[in-house]
Amino acid sequence: MMPKIILVTGASSGLGAATAQALAEAGHIAYAGTGAASGRPPVAFAPDGDPGLQVARPRPIALDVADQRSVNAAVTAITAEAGRIDCVVHTMGPVPRGPVESFTPYQLAQIYDANVLSTQRVNRAVLPQMRERRDGLLVWVVSRGDLADEAPFLALHSESVAVIDHLAASYAKELAGFGVEATVVVAGLSVPETGRRLRLVLPDDLGTAQAYEGRYPGLVDRVDAHLAGQAVTAARLAGAAQAVAGLVESPKGARPPRVTAGAPGDRLPGTGDDG
Numbered sequence: 001m002m003p004k005i006i007l008v009t010g011a012s013s014g015l016g017a018a019t020a021q022a023l024a025e026a027g028h029i030a031y032a033g034t035g036a037a038s039g040r041p042p043v044a045f046a047p048d049g050d051p052g053l054q055v056a057r058p059r060p061i062a063l064d065v066a067d068q069r070s071v072n073a074a075v076t077a078i079t080a081e082a083g084r085i086d087c088v089v090h091t092m093g094p095v096p097r098g099p100v101e102s103f104t105p106y107q108l109a110q111i112y113d114a115n116v117l118s119t120q121r122v123n124r125a126v127l128p129q130m131r132e133r134r135d136g137l138l139v140w141v142v143s144r145g146d147l148a149d150e151a152p153f154l155a156l157h158s159e160s161v162a163v164i165d166h167l168a169a170s171y172a173k174e175l176a177g178f179g180v181e182a183t184v185v186v187a188g189l190s191v192p193e194t195g196r197r198l199r200l201v202l203p204d205d206l207g208t209a210q211a212y213e214g215r216y217p218g219l220v221d222r223v224d225a226h227l228a229g230q231a232v233t234a235a236r237l238a239g240a241a242q243a244v245a246g247l248v249e250s251p252k253g254a255r256p257p258r259v260t261a262g263a264p265g266d267r268l269p270g271t272g273d274d275g
Contacts, residue, residue: 004248005082007074009033009065009122010091011058015141015187015240019089020058022241027056028248031078033063065118068125075125085126087137087248090119092164094199095143096156097223099212102203103156111201115160116167123171127180134179135252138171139244140164141185151226152219165258172257183247186260187240200227 006023010016011032023030061077064070078085093114096103103111123138130136142161149158165184172182203209213220243261 004028004086005078005084006030006087006089006248007033007061007063007078007085007122007126008058008089008091009063009118010093011060014091015143015237016089016091018237019091019141019241019244022238022245023089023248024056024058026245026249028245029082030058031061031074032058033065033074034060035062035064065121066113068121071121071125075122079129084129084133086135087139088122088126089139089141089244090122091141092143092160094201095154095227096160096201097227098153098203098209098220100155102205102209102212104204107201107204108156111156111160112163116163119164119167127175130180131175131178136175136180137248137255138168138175138180138182139185139247140168140183141187141240141244143187151223152216153223169257179252181252181255182257183255184258185240185243185247186258187236187243200224 004023006020006028008016008020008023008030011020012034017032020030020032061074062070063074075085093111096107096111119140127136142164143157168182168184175182240261243259247255247259
């Protein structure tokens with residue numbers, strides 16, 4: 001199989017970084033989009049220091065998905081260096097937590113920009129070349145969209161996932177005639193980052209948030225405890241990353257529109273194993 005040229009957004013840490021690493025180790029040329037290029041080489045020695053062992057590394061590239069100029073520059077640079085882009089992997093931003101009313105309109109715009117509009121910027125930059133070649137793949141990697149069913153104050157995350165689902169489905173239908181495919185990978189994770197501190201988007205309207213806290217005392221703490229209990233493990237990150245790699249390597253025309261990924265033994269909603 002010929003290696004694919006792949007751009008992974010949000011790849012500075014967490015799920016994006018794990019996905020870019022898995023794709024590089026699978027033999028693909030993976031570009032890890034980050035806020036700024038780190039200068040890390042595409043191939044580095046293995047962690048044990050054995051100079052006889054080499055581990056493939058993704059190639060870092062400066063990519064601010066909130067800035068169309070940065071997106072265009074990254075796509076132009078990759079195309080100039082590698083000749084094309086075969087696949088784009090979109091990853092989500094941090095999870096918004098709080099009553100919907102307590103998020104300002106500006107915050108809602110930022111949340112939807114990070115999770116939805118940013119993917120449109122990248123798609124519009126790469127799709128012309130994919131349509132011309134009659135080949136390409138768009139992948140959205142999302143964390144679980146049913147969080148609002150399990151705990152309150154997580155509705156904006158679930159809404160973002162729902163919008164991504166509809167957007168990906170629309171792209172899949174419209175691009176079919178150009179030989180370009182689109183699919184969604186549900187990572188089976190509550191939050192896309194690792195570490196003890198949850199990376200959340202909190203409401204700016206503290207007065208409204210406090211009014212809800214007064215009506216439902218302790219609820220915010222219980223929601224945070226619920227999220228913390230859904231710890232992102234290395235196995236779950238690896239499972240999601242391998243699911244993306246599997247999609248990339250699947251024959252054209254055989255890729256499903258939606259894949260649920262997880263570590264071995266995970267009991268994920270919607271799989272029939274979540275009793």
